[in-house]
Amino acid sequence: MTDNDKKEFALMMKIVCSSFSHREFDKDTLRYWFSKLNEYDLKTVSGAFDAWVDSSKHFPTVKDIIELCKPKPTIFARLPSPLAKAENHRHAMEVKEAVEKMTQPKRDMKAWARKIIANPSAYPEISLRYAREALGAVVDG
Numbered sequence: 689m690t691d692n693d694k695k696e697f698a699l700m701m702k703i704v705c706s707s708f709s710h711r712e713f714d715k716d717t718l719r720y721w722f723s724k725l726n727e728y729d730l731k732t733v734s735g736a737f738d739a740w741v742d743s744s745k746h747f748p749t750v751k752d753i754i755e756l757c758k759p760k761p762t763i764f765a766r767l768p769s770p771l772a773k774a775e776n777h778r779h780a781m782e783v784k785e786a787v788e789k790m791t792q793p794k795r796d797m798k799a800w801a802r803k804i805i806a807n808p809s810a811y812p813e814i815s816l817r818y819a820r821e822a823l824g825a826v827v828d829g
Contacts, residue, residue, distance in 0.1 A: 689722065689725065689726050689728065689729060689730050689733065693730040694722060696730060697718075697721075697722055697725075697730065697733070698718055700733075700734060700737060701713055701718060701721065704737050704741065704747075704748075705747075707741050708741075708746070708747040710747045720750075721750055724750045724754065725750070725753060725754065725757065728757040732757050733753065733757060735756075736753045736756035736757045737753060739756050740752060740753065740756060798822055798823055800819070800822075801818075801819035801820075801822040801823045802819075802823065804816055804819035805819050805820065805823070
């Protein structure tokens with residue numbers, strides 16, 4: 689929180705005290721709470737107080753609110769394999785074969801040029817010229 693949040697924080701604390709029929713804080717107590725919660729943004733602190741009000745009958749301590757402000761770690765669970773080991777292996781081999789098939793060299797890229805040169809009357813002059821260039825042949829002027 690920043691110094692600009694002090695008034696909003698004081699109002700929030702007044703509302704929280706009222707929610708629990710707790711006496712309002714004096715300025716020193718407000719300063720103490722603000723200094724302890726200062727590292728969190730006002731939205732996080734406000735959310736922590738909302739969560740506390742929704743789930744508890746007792747007035748919170750500073751530590752209670754700090755615990756609610758701390759980010760919660762993300763927990764990842766290891767999922768079991770959906771297939772048996774043999775099925776996994778078979779599937780892995782199928783994927784490997786498919787990848788190998790897709791990454792095999794394509795056809796001879798200069799084959800189109802040889803086809804054009806072999807049958808020059810079937811193609812326009814520009815195609816014949818580029819085919820000769822592609823094969824490194826001398827282009828007739």
